[in-house]
Amino acid sequence: MMIEILSTTLLDFVKILPVLILAIIFSQIIKMYFSETKIKKLTEETEKNFAKTAAVGLFTPGPLLIYLPILKSLKDKGVPLSILVAFITSQTLIGPGRILLEISYFGPKFFSYRVIFSFLIALGVATGFKFLEKNFLKK
């Protein structure tokens, strides 16, 4: 039984390994060419930019952790929190590194649905946050 578990694990692992490595390289390439200034430019305006910010978040690679300090500096410069929420939500939900892996497991149809709905979730969360901020969060 143990041999069956290990051989199945190894087979599945080897099958998916090239996709995983390709996904990691892809996210590194995008990370290199997607500058901070581009992100700043798109978050300069007001709440009307939810859609734009959410779209940028969808295609921004890497863990959110590395963007949090930039987002804090944007907040300090007066970017509305709801805009940051749109970015954080879409950035966490989808990333370029996930494209290949997710398509190889569940197919392009599922992935496209997930992209569309992640975008809508980001819009919904940002709008909801704006409402909460106006009515409950501000002292």
Add this chain to the structure above:
Amino acid sequence: MLLNQKRKNKINQIFFGSLQETKKILPIFLLAVFFGTLIKLFIPEQIVHSLLGKNLFISIPLAALLGIILPIPRYATYPIAFALFTKGADYGIVFALICGEVIGESIIRDILEIKLFGIRFFTARFVLSTIFIILSAFAIQVLI
């Protein structure tokens, strides 16, 4: 000459960045594939059905919560979600599990977010995200 050097530097950066990321992810991913295999081999389809397929009003929120609570690292949800999918879990459940995992992915990230933006910002964003993920999972379940 200078341009060539710049290009070389970029390629080096991409190569070493990828190597570092691979080193971090690979062991965890192997473990996730192992868990996926265990699910595939040992968990009977009926159990998956009864937990994640009988009543979607329970199983979709449950999958989202499991994704948030379980300490599944980045990219490692896919083999587990796929194993559940092959056992009969629906698309809505897979969506809820993957999205739940990504929003509750890292404690370090959550702590930094709380530190930089405050607990109220974090809580509001987290709760709203969970609600919208569950609603979207229902929509996906109907659409696919």
